Amino acid sequence: MHPCLTCGACCAYFRVSFHWSEADPELGGTVPLALTEPLRTHERAMRGTSQAHPRCIALDADIGRYSRCTIHDRRPSVCALVPASWEFGAASAQCDKARLAHGLPVLTPDDWVGVAETDKNPLPDI
Template identity: 80%
Template sequence: MNHPCLTCGACCAYFRVSFHWSEADRDMGGVVPIELTEPLRQHERVMRGTSQAQPRCVALDADIGRYSRCTIHPVRPSVCRAVPASWEFGAASPQCDKSRLAHGLPVLTEADWEGVEERNPP
């Protein structure tokens, strides 16, 4: 069974994805592609597409609820890495639940993880 995130993508089209500017600065060891970001406030950058009324990250390749992948997954911002899917690691995730509900998807339950071999997809 596939990881539930691979048929979702809701959180990448719900939140403003902001982070410290250094994450997109190569000279500071940052890896997030700066061309996919834009400035936000004094010390932050934001993923393009997420700082608007109906957010959708420019790096998202998805039909929400059917298939989803982050096109920069290995170099995505830390804030993206920090959002767990509900029950992936034994607890509900408010961010996951909120974004799935906003996109008309049911929240994940422990049953959604039965038979999922790979957690936290690469």
């Protein structure tokens, strides 16, 4: 099983901000506008992530037990850019920081033993 499916820490630790066009369907944006809020002139944020204790509105999780993004196929590009540690052969400072903040151990290469390459989240072409 992919380690992210039992984590969710990054979605409950970081602010998720992105260019407003990602939530504008007329410009090809796919992030549901209703799940976002204005942030700065050219940015929106996922609701729930611009507060002292962030938690993305699209997160369905019990951190460290189960996790899923309810808009995974329409998530903001910044979410797709955060790999899990060792998913692609290197540690991820963001992943490690979020996991530690939630009392979870950082991932190691051993956490990927048995995870099929096809089950890994592909890095986006940006």
